[in-house]
Amino acid sequence: MTRGARSDASADRFRPEALAAANINPVTRLATDYLNHFNNVVMLLELVPDMPDCVEEVADWAPVAYDDYFRGSHFRERDLAIAAFHAADPEVRAVFDATVTHLDCAMAEAIDLAVQHDPTDPEIAFRIRSFVKDRLKPLISAASGIVNASPHLLSPQPDSGSDEQAAVDELFP
Template identity: 45%
Template sequence: MTSTAATPARSDRSTPRPTGPDAEAWAAQLRAANINPRTGLATDYLNHFNEAIMLLEMIPDIPECAEDFMSWRPLSYAEHFTASNFKARDLAILAYEAADTRIRAEFDNIASTMTSILTAVSSAMREVSQDKTRATLAEQATIWVKPLVSLAGGIINGGTDADVETIMAGN
């Protein structure tokens, strides 16, 4: 499955980060908007994935939630902020574009992995009709995606050398 949903609409462009005296003002502006000035990323994007996880967690007890989960659609970072009520959404997109390409690539890779898992599980749920099978799919997807959300949060918050194996072994 090829998915570009986790890459922003303008991923081919990079916005230069301010330097010198402007860098301090830029960092203050990002902090005020709840965007990490070291990474240029905002945790608000993770709400998109947390919404899917919440629906998945409800499926075993409320099977009708499977329909809600199957209507979840992947959004890139820029698409998420464009569609959100985030007060500094344009700044969030600009900061993302100005983020260090290594950090952004690592973050995008994790977002793409989460998107792939969630869309594959959604497709699988469409193919089955038994609530028990859907509940099993939901429980497994939650086990896979939750640690990735934590890993993405670590990147957003400036974590370095994230160890996927350690995080995944924690479940």
């Protein structure tokens, strides 16, 4: 195959219609399927106070890189998801990666809280639920907004004195 034919095949592979059909955002070239890695554990964390046996499943969670998640998944277009991620705008990937790093850290804190303490204790149960609601879900929403090309998340950051910047700062203390 000639070099020109390879770039045509690559360009064809990343056509917006092909990406959308594969459930990959054509603008960001990211797939929301990756966020299931977090969503599944968040659902379990919400159950832990009432079903403490779920702690074992929660404790098994570990951060997984985007590529590794798709390599190990049953996602039909996993190879395309990985290739599209590497072809994504580096600035979009940097914002996404930073958000995922914050999410990984917050998830580790929540898991530690559930594993190191009695999740059936009303105070601990309240703390777990609050952590999920106030930290994990907003971070997952932020990551989803990046994947789905929410304009305010992909545009240059506002001045540090703005309400939008205050909201971002609140997400990433």
